[in-house]
Amino acid sequence: MKNYIAIHKKSDHKINLTYDTFGVLVKIEFVGERWKSETINWIFQPGRLPLSESEIWHRIENKALEFDYMEIPTDLSFSNFWNLFANKKGKIPSAQRFWEKLTDAEKIEALLYIPKLHAQKKADGTALPYPQTYISGKYWLAEKI
Known part of the structure; x- marks a missing residue:
C-alpha cells in the first residue's frame, strides 16, 4: 500500500489517498475541517481524483494539476529527517x-515541506535554517498563517 496526500492548490483542502499494491485507489480520507457536501460532490466528479497511482504521475508530468500530490513518508525517524534536510549544521x-516531541502528523508535514522550503530558499537566495530551528519554529506551518 502507498499513501499520498493531495492538497488543493487554491483552498488548501487535503485528501489522503491510499493505493493497493497494483496501484489502484482503495481508500479516500478527507482531512481537516468539516467538508461541505458540494465540495465533496465536486471532488467526486469524473476525472477529479486519480483512480490509479500511474494517473498521479501522468498528471504531474503534464502539469495538469488542481492538487499537489506527495507521497506520505512512512519513515518518520529523525535519521530520515536529517538525511532529507540539506543544511546539516x-x-x-x-x-x-x-523532533521526538512532534506528533506523527507534524513529522509528516515537516518532511513533506522540506523540498518546498529548499526550492523557496534557492529561489529567493536566502539560507536554509538550521535543522533545530526548522523543527522548533515549525516552518512547515508558515504558509498556513
Missing part, C-alpha cells in the same frame, strides 16, 4: 529532542 542531539 547545529546540534544534532538538540534537534533530535525537538
Whole structure:
C-alpha cells in the first residue's frame, strides 16, 4: 500500500489517498475541517481524483494539476529527517529532542515541506535554517498563517 496526500492548490483542502499494491485507489480520507457536501460532490466528479497511482504521475508530468500530490513518508525517524534536510549544521542531539516531541502528523508535514522550503530558499537566495530551528519554529506551518 502507498499513501499520498493531495492538497488543493487554491483552498488548501487535503485528501489522503491510499493505493493497493497494483496501484489502484482503495481508500479516500478527507482531512481537516468539516467538508461541505458540494465540495465533496465536486471532488467526486469524473476525472477529479486519480483512480490509479500511474494517473498521479501522468498528471504531474503534464502539469495538469488542481492538487499537489506527495507521497506520505512512512519513515518518520529523525535519521530520515536529517538525511532529507540539506543544511546539516547545529546540534544534532538538540534537534533530535525537538523532533521526538512532534506528533506523527507534524513529522509528516515537516518532511513533506522540506523540498518546498529548499526550492523557496534557492529561489529567493536566502539560507536554509538550521535543522533545530526548522523543527522548533515549525516552518512547515508558515504558509498556513
